[in-house]
Amino acid sequence: MSDEDPLAPYLLAGRVAPAVDRVFTAAMRASRDRGGIELGKRYGGPAAIGFLIDFRTRLAAPYGVVSGAGFAAVTRYADPAECQRVLDKQLAHGMIHRVDGGFAATTRGHAFLQELYQLHAGVTAEIWSGHAERVARLVEALGRLLAAAATDGGDAFHAMAPPHEPDGTPPGVLLLNRLGSLRYHRADAHAAAWQAAGHTARSITALAPGPEREAIEAETDRRAAGPYEVLPPAQRLTFLADLAALPG
Template identity: 65%
Template sequence: MSEDVELAPHRFAGLVAPAIDRVFAAGILAGRDWGGAELSQRYGGAAATSFLVEFRTRLAAPGGTVDPAGFAAVTRYRDAASCKRALDKQVAYGMLHRRPDGCFTATERGLAFLTELYQVHAEVTEELWAGHDARVLRLVEACGRLLTYALVRAEEDAESAGDAFAVTTPPHEPEGAPPGVLLLNRLGALRYHRADAHAAAWTAAGHTALSIGELAAGPERLAIELETDRRAAGPYVALSADERLTVLADLAALPG
């Protein structure tokens, strides 16, 4: 295999993104369908819990805080006023505490919800990916290396990663968390790394969150996607070409 031609980091970034999206979505949807929706209802429903779920990897950590820049980055494709109203509701429900500087943390009730949510994700990923233990463990290890590389780069060069990645990493991994939970949340963090790369690419091309959503397929869209791959490629140098191929094969083999 030629690392330079067949699976160079920027090419791999484009290939692996939809595979990561599929496996991550399968785990999140399974969590919702196999207990997550009922759990949410016990705490007030989506109106009370949605941002806790979305920012779980930061808010579940001791002292975990979401800052305004990170919140705006994660919700960049949604209406800002609607997001603020939704956040206001979750503060009113007593699930989140908002500080005068605009940062927010989970309340005691919010932390109780997150503890139960992590347990739901543990149970559903164990069932969803049963029989694939070796693949899950390989992916957990590979994703861990990728995140470590990206976090080190972010410390060295603030422009190497954006605000969405910064506010969701490192993902909170409580002691004893099973491999399925580790994989789900590490994949989620990698998705935010690419999301920031995509935003940087369309911003450099003169677009806004609104205009990029309306941009039709064509040369300009393709150029932005290729630039996204280039910007998202950094962490993948942490894997050899053979390891990149193994990651693709393991992701493809996981049910969901």
């Protein structure tokens, strides 16, 4: 297969990214609007739950800990001092506790995450109703992609993957969380690309569209391409088509 084949891994990585973002973001927005806001209020509101939602795939595990390095990588575009203040608020609400430079969920935090998983199960079953076969194919393919991504993923990816998947996790939750984890493989690839080009988190955020940004995006696609090698060309096309067909 030539490099110009539209299903070549480095080209596929660029095409898959916006589709993953669309499906994941739509499902998270639907969850917020269909019970998520009310659920959050019962546990103290945004000041209490924000990072629990972001890091749910790690913190929901019985002994899940987000390391300091993983937290810094996921929040690399935010102000570190402000992020620590947010963590302090969640600590004060009794939702997390500090562990070896990182943090983990408390008993109350785990109770919230259990309810969040249940909410996501109901919402994804509703919004993806009628797409059971498509969801199942995507879940299977994403499992293979995440396993492959573990070989070259960075700190942000490993803060989110592998996602916590207790026995009996519904397919919609598997799909939602596997999509969310895969996004961080590309996030690490993007960070590596702009760092190699001499940028900082602040300067890449301010970089205007143009040849330099296009070159960084192309390098991001190259660095994010590895996991897609595990899918044969026909499955790459099916994966992209299934993502495109999901509502959201």
